Amino acid sequence: MIFNSVTFLAFLCVVLLLYWTLPRRARLWMLFIASLTFYGFWRWEYLPVMLGSAVTDYLVSLRIAATENRKRRRRLLLISLVVNLGLLFYFKYLQFTVDNVWVGLRALGVVTPPPILDIILPLGISFYTFQTISYTVDVYRKQTEPLREFVLYGCFVTFFPQLVAGPVLRLAEVTPQLDRRPKFTQTAFAGGLRRVLMGLFLKVVVADNLSPFVDAGFEQDVATLGAIDVWTLAFMFGFQIYCDFSAYSHIALGCAKMMGIEFPENFNFPYAASSPKDFWGRWHISLSSWIRDYLYLPLSGARFNVGKTGSTGGLQDAVTEKRSDTRTRALFLTWAIMGLWHGANWTFVFWGVYHAVCVFVFRATKGARVRLGPRLRRWGGWAITLPIMMLSWIPFRARDLGHTFALYAKLFQPGGYVRLGMRENIYLIAALMMMAFGATYFASTQVVPRLRRSPALFYTVETATMVIVIGLAFIFLRPIQQFIYFQF
Amino acid sequence: MTEPADAGSARTAQSAENRVWPTVIAAFVALLLVSLFDEEERFDELALGAHTISRFATYEGSPIHTHQVDEIDAVLKASNERSPTKQVLWLGNSMLHSINRASDDDETATAILFARWQPLGTELLTLSFPNATMPELLTGYVYAASRLENLQVAMVQLTFDDFRAADIRAGLQPLLQDGATHDTLETSPTGRELLKTQTTVVEDTELAGLRDTVQERSEKQLNEWLGQYWPTWSQRPTARGRLLSELFRLRNTVFGINARSKRPLREATYQQSMAAIRALVAAAKTNGTTVLLYVPPLRTDVDPPYIAAEYDRFQQDVRRLATEEGALFANFGDVVPGPLWGMIAAANVGGEPDYDFMHFQQAGHALLADAVENALRVQRPETFE
Numbered sequence: 001m002i003f004n005s006v007t008f009l010a011f012l013c014v015v016l017l018l019y020w021t022l023p024r025r026a027r028l029w030m031l032f033i034a035s036l037t038f039y040g041f042w043r044w045e046y047l048p049v050m051l052g053s054a055v056t057d058y059l060v061s062l063r064i065a066a067t068e069n070r071k072r073r074r075r076l077l078l079i080s081l082v083v084n085l086g087l088l089f090y091f092k093y094l095q096f097t098v099d100n101v102w103v104g105l106r107a108l109g110v111v112t113p114p115p116i117l118d119i120i121l122p123l124g125i126s127f128y129t130f131q132t133i134s135y136t137v138d139v140y141r142k143q144t145e146p147l148r149e150f151v152l153y154g155c156f157v158t159f160f161p162q163l164v165a166g167p168v169l170r171l172a173e174v175t176p177q178l179d180r181r182p183k184f185t186q187t188a189f190a191g192g193l194r195r196v197l198m199g200l201f202l203k204v205v206v207a208d209n210l211s212p213f214v215d216a217g218f219e220q221d222v223a224t225l226g227a228i229d230v231w232t233l234a235f236m237f238g239f240q241i242y243c244d245f246s247a248y249s250h251i252a253l254g255c256a257k258m259m260g261i262e263f264p265e266n267f268n269f270p271y272a273a274s275s276p277k278d279f280w281g282r283w284h285i286s287l288s289s290w291i292r293d294y295l296y297l298p299l300s301g302a303r304f305n306v307g308k309t310g311s312t313g314g315l316q317d318a319v320t321e322k323r324s325d326t327r328t329r330a331l332f333l334t335w336a337i338m339g340l341w342h343g344a345n346w347t348f349v350f351w352g353v354y355h356a357v358c359v360f361v362f363r364a365t366k367g368a369r370v371r372l373g374p375r376l377r378r379w380g381g382w383a384i385t386l387p388i389m390m391l392s393w394i395p396f397r398a399r400d401l402g403h404t405f406a407l408y409a410k411l412f413q414p415g416g417y418v419r420l421g422m423r424e425n426i427y428l429i430a431a432l433m434m435m436a437f438g439a440t441y442f443a444s445t446q447v448v449p450r451l452r453r454s455p456a457l458f459y460t461v462e463t464a465t466m467v468i469v470i471g472l473a474f475i476f477l478r479p480i481q482q483f484i485y486f487q488f
Numbered sequence: 489m490t491e492p493a494d495a496g497s498a499r500t501a502q503s504a505e506n507r508v509w510p511t512v513i514a515a516f517v518a519l520l521l522v523s524l525f526d527e528e529e530r531f532d533e534l535a536l537g538a539h540t541i542s543r544f545a546t547y548e549g550s551p552i553h554t555h556q557v558d559e560i561d562a563v564l565k566a567s568n569e570r571s572p573t574k575q576v577l578w579l580g581n582s583m584l585h586s587i588n589r590a591s592d593d594d595e596t597a598t599a600i601l602f603a604r605w606q607p608l609g610t611e612l613l614t615l616s617f618p619n620a621t622m623p624e625l626l627t628g629y630v631y632a633a634s635r636l637e638n639l640q641v642a643m644v645q646l647t648f649d650d651f652r653a654a655d656i657r658a659g660l661q662p663l664l665q666d667g668a669t670h671d672t673l674e675t676s677p678t679g680r681e682l683l684k685t686q687t688t689v690v691e692d693t694e695l696a697g698l699r700d701t702v703q704e705r706s707e708k709q710l711n712e713w714l715g716q717y718w719p720t721w722s723q724r725p726t727a728r729g730r731l732l733s734e735l736f737r738l739r740n741t742v743f744g745i746n747a748r749s750k751r752p753l754r755e756a757t758y759q760q761s762m763a764a765i766r767a768l769v770a771a772a773k774t775n776g777t778t779v780l781l782y783v784p785p786l787r788t789d790v791d792p793p794y795i796a797a798e799y800d801r802f803q804q805d806v807r808r809l810a811t812e813e814g815a816l817f818a819n820f821g822d823v824v825p826g827p828l829w830g831m832i833a834a835a836n837v838g839g840e841p842d843y844d845f846m847h848f849q850q851a852g853h854a855l856l857a858d859a860v861e862n863a864l865r866v867q868r869p870e871t872f873e
Binding site for chain 1: 653
């Protein structure tokens with residue numbers, strides 16, 4: 001089910017009413033069935049795939065916890081990984097693999113075209129498989145006890161606000177709140193409602209209206225574009241994907257909050273980051289922390305410190321790692337995998353490696369940076385980080401590597417800085433979006449705290465803002481576009 | 489121990505933020521404001537202003553001129569049923585269906601020429617879409633040509649202004665799904681590019697994100713139900729259109745853009761547009777249809793909104809294209825003198841009506857009709873034999 005729709009809003013009202021009125025067991029079963037219904041409104045025939053993954057990890061985790069035999073525990077963990085990664089490989093990467101094998105075969109003289117497997121990617125598979133893998137790994141690492149009550153486990157895996165596009169949750173973050181429903185407070189309900197409305201605004205008013213401009217720009221013949229056009233497209237898609245994805249997160253967190261459940265934040269003004277490391281502590285925080293804990297740290301050979309992990313974001317060190325070359329190898333491999341997780345295309349791998357290079361250079365220049373003053377580190381870092389991060393969106397959106405390199409090549413053509421190749425409105429909108437982002441950041445960090453000192457003014461500004469948000473979201477509410485991260 | 493002086497205020501503000509009522513009040517006010525958009529508007533005609541009307545000719549109750557996709561088949565079918573000896577298809581933009589300063593019995597050039605040619609056994613049919621891009625004219629031609637039984641001539645209006653875009657509007661994309669149209673477009677690189685832009689057409693583009701899902705059905709039903717019982721819900725498209733058109737006017741006001749502002753050529757879409765016209769002429773050749781490419785009338789009593797060198801290049805390019813592709817060419821740039829044009833709605837906030845460079849009065853339509861007929865009589869006299 002798509003969030004930006006009347007069906008979802010009606011669904012949410014019904015679920016909230018039942019959630020706050022049913023006793024525990026009925027409430028959990030209602031949530032579980034509602035979440036399956038939510039998923040089934042996309043394509044019901046893919047429910048068995050999701051349930052298959054969930055049931056496998058439920059049973060495997062119980063078995064792992066029931067034995068102290070290391071070899072047996074490891075074998076059971078392997079079953080979970082094979083099932084989940086196998087599903088992911090089949091639905092997401094099989095066609096990609098076949099296409100690449102055919103590239104090799106073509107070099108050997110094979111002329112027949114590669115088979116088209118016509119496999120539909122199940123919605124949310126990249127998210128729910130990661131979530132169930134993390135659950136099983138945590139049980140294996142003895143960080144958590146397995147859930148014995150199936151319906152509670154089922155709610156954890158399929159909880160509809162975060163099922164399709166995250167945030168990727170850890171067991172300890174949400175299950176206690178599902179198990180024992182928090183007391184209803186107007187604070188939580190009001191806060192959740194505002195977040196849902198803000199999320200709808202960002203999606204249907206901002207992201208969906210940026211999309212036609214971005215699509216037209218990326219579809220345009222590269223020969224007709226100049227350097228300023230490429231920069232504009234990078235920024236425009238950066239704005240679009242941020243508004244689209246953060247909208248989803250706002251709605252997800254808002255829905256949960258209306259049930260009294262707190263999710264960890266998934267975004268924190270990523271375009272205000274002062275370094276690549278800072279950026280990944282602010283963007284898709286739940287995924288970057290998952291990657292850190294389940295991929296980067298094991299690959300770097302680091303000892304896993306239970307107390308220093310969780311969804312705090314970023315590829316931070318949990319403990320002192322071993323050799324720097326091991327760290328570097330782990331860095332690049334992790335990022336390549338993270339890129340591939342986003343999509344079965346070499347452009348995403350390139351995107352991942354691009355970010356690995358950024359982080360590597362950032363680490364390598366630590367000595368030079370510490371000599372700079374804090375203001376320069378903050379604002380100079382921002383001035384360098386923002387364009388670099390925005391340029392990373394080019395391979396994320398481009399058709400293929402050839403398209404990516406052709407666009408990047410434009411940046412090095414001086415003549416491209418004196419002409420414009422796209423419709424005039426796109427440059428205007430890009431400039432307005434940049435100003436809007438700046439204004440929002442300033443308002444959130446400087447204005448709102450001051451407003452809180454004057455209740456009357458705060459009421460007025462809050463209400464006026466919500467008039468605009470609600471009015472525009474109401475006018476533009478249409479499911480004309482899915483969320484971008486649905487394709488992952 | 490006393491609290492700091494502003495602690496109470498901070499607590500009050502904090503508690504205000506935690507209350508539902510500001511959101512509820514805001515929702516009420518927002519919906520009230522939206523409900524004020526209760527008038528239906530034809531946004532494609534909004535820019536024409538009060539001075540100009542659209543007129544689509546009919547013959548014996550059947551349309552012979554349309555701009556709506558769902559009426560095209562009726563136009564073509566009715567003509568085939570009348571079994572004319574020859575059919576002429578006219579493709580263009582709103583210049584063909586708009587009359588500035590119109591009175592009740594004014595006629596468009598289509599109506600004038602239809603009345604003149606029909607007794608000769610030649611029927612004129614017109615498809616004109618506001619701001620029609622060249623790919624749209626290509627699509628319209630291919631679709632119509634596959635259905636007309638005696639098509640002999642296609643007259644294509646090439647308006648320089650319309651070379652600034654090269655997309656196909658959502659309303660015309662269903663034509664790309666037609667089998668014969670699809671097959672013809674597949675035969676050219678331009679046509680194949682066009683087809684790539686639309687892989688599946690949804691009945692309702694508003695539900696495009698729900699294509700092929702169970703939710704598509706529930707969403708449609710809920711929308712219909714809400715539209716039936718809640719007038720404010722059905723006013724949303726009007727509110728959207730009004731908001732976007734006011735934003736457009738605001739942009740023009742801020743940047744001082746008006747009808748006379750010079751619009752520079754955009755090379756990318758210019759080349760795509762020329763390619764679309766080449767593909768149209770090529771498709772017509774395979775059908776044995778003669779194409780007349782013409783440069784439409786341009787208002788010359790006021791400095792036009794084009795850069796002179798670029799407009800000269802455009803005219804030369806069209807002539808060259810016609811020669812290379814074996815099409816007929818005519819330049820009607822000077823056909824309609826200045827006083828026979830009119831005014832258009834202001835394009836900025838609080839502005840006065842501005843010079844209309846696209847739509848002329850009834851007398852202009854009569855002059856255009858004469859010019860078109862003369863061009864055909866000279867270059868393809870068999871049209872009337």
